[in-house]
Amino acid sequence: MDLDEAPLLLDTILHLGTLVAVFIVFADDLLAIAREGWLTLRERNWRDAWRERPHVRMIVWIVVATIPAVIVGFTLADAFERAFADIRLIGIALLVTATLLLASRWAPPAKVDMRSLGWGRSLIVGLAQAAAITPGISRSGSTIVAGLMAGLERETAARLSFLISIPAILGAVLLQAVKIETIPDGFFLAAACGFVASVISGYFALKVLLRFVRRGSLYWFGFYCMILGIVAIVGS
Numbered sequence: 001m002d003l004d005e006a007p008l009l010l011d012t013i014l015h016l017g018t019l020v021a022v023f024i025v026f027a028d029d030l031l032a033i034a035r036e037g038w039l040t041l042r043e044r045n046w047r048d049a050w051r052e053r054p055h056v057r058m059i060v061w062i063v064v065a066t067i068p069a070v071i072v073g074f075t076l077a078d079a080f081e082r083a084f085a086d087i088r089l090i091g092i093a094l095l096v097t098a099t100l101l102l103a104s105r106w107a108p109p110a111k112v113d114m115r116s117l118g119w120g121r122s123l124i125v126g127l128a129q130a131a132a133i134t135p136g137i138s139r140s141g142s143t144i145v146a147g148l149m150a151g152l153e154r155e156t157a158a159r160l161s162f163l164i165s166i167p168a169i170l171g172a173v174l175l176q177a178v179k180i181e182t183i184p185d186g187f188f189l190a191a192a193c194g195f196v197a198s199v200i201s202g203y204f205a206l207k208v209l210l211r212f213v214r215r216g217s218l219y220w221f222g223f224y225c226m227i228l229g230i231v232a233i234v235g236s
Contacts, residue, residue: 010190012173012176013198017196018169018198018199021203021205022162022206023166024199025206032055033055036055037055054114057115057117058114058117061118062160062163064119065123065129065160065164066164066168068126068129068130069126071130073133076133084135087235090136091136092233094225095225097222098222100138101220101222104144104148107149110148111151111153112156113153113155113156114160117152124147125147125157129168136229139168140209141218141225143164144157144213145218147160147161148218154213154216155214158209
């Protein structure tokens with residue numbers, strides 16, 4: 001087995017497993033997006049589709065929210081890769097995540113659902129996702145909190161956070177995949193086990209996180225991130 005290739009390949013497979021978990025949990029939204037998107041392409045009545053089909057609008061909001069991460073990811077990729085080796089920086093970023101999560105307890109009353117999301121709120125959540133490329137900044141935590149602070153309902157903030165994770169994860173997988181030159185011998189079993197484990201753990205982690213979001217208890221994760229951040233800084 002080529003040990004130089006193994007970690008990158010396994011990381012790619014684990015990302016795919018996480019992506020499958022997102023697909024399973026949000027299957028209803030994804031099927032509705034596919035169905036309404038296909039009907040709109042077939043009928044080509046864009047104005048009526050925009051007005052009457054909320055999942056068509058959702059496609060646009062996902063694209064808008066994805067653009068900042070694409071720009072940041074391509075322009076600052078080397079800087080973020082170097083940041084993974086700086087434990088102190090990761091610790092500081094974990095403390096930033098902790099602050100964001102704790103602040104979610106004081107999010108304003110939410111009234112905005114997916115139907116009335118809009119460009120501005122989508123962009124705010126997208127900027128949070130771009131910032132989360134920094135090691136130690138939680139992607140799901142920062143995007144959900146950004147949505148809550150922008151006035152989104154808890155369910156809407158969570159749904160948008162994970163729907164925009166799909167292109168983000170796909171992009172990360174593709175960027176990793178192109179760096180893989182060979183598949184190590186005897187790696188299939190480890191890859192299969194890792195994939196299945198990531199699907200199962202990802203599914204249950206999503207379910208637990210969504211339950212915390214619906215109950216308004218997301219801030220509890222802030223204490224966990226605070227402890228990790230302090231340990232990382234002190235130990236660096």
